[in-house]
Amino acid sequence: MKCLKTMTPGLLLVALIAAGCSRPSDTKPVANDAKGAKKADAAVEHTHGTGPNGRVVFEVGSHHVEFTVDHGKKECTVLVLGDDEKTPTAVAATEFILITKEAKTKEGQIVAPMTIAMMPVDARGGKAAKFVGADPGLGNVADFEGTISGEIDGKPALGEFKE
Secondary structure (H helix, E strand, C coil): CHHHHHCCHHHHHHHHHHHCCCCCCCCCCCCCCCCHHHHHHHHCCCCCCECCCCCEEEEECCEEEEEEEECCCCEEEEEEECCCCCCECCEECCCEEEEECCEEECCCCEECCCEEEEEEECCECCEECEEEEECHHHHCCECCEEEEEEEECCEEEEEEEEC
16 A cells, blocks of 8 residues: 555556456457347458469458459459359359559569459359459559459449458
């Protein structure tokens, strides 16, 4: 107690805060209602592995997709996948718009942002799993990132990717 009396009010406040209950910064609060378990699951970040072509998988709307680039052909492909993140799954979509941010090659060359229309390949009954687009900038070997948007099954869909 003698120690507390000799502390200045500012130091006492810092000591109380430091000794108080704390929660790690990455912990998210969990709801305490009947749907709490589902809310807690949603609060945990969803991660993806690699797709069937060994490339980045991300979400566009409620669908998993894989983004690949063929630098020689100067084209990119988006493959819509099932829940297993491996099986191509056809969706009703007429096109996607892919927008990349400025990127750099390993040599330091700037690759300008691109806006690429991704059109369906091998569509059947108005549905396709594979969408392809081309741009001369894709001939550069760089780690691309950006957004993709469109309509899937009549609903707006948006996703962000980073190689």
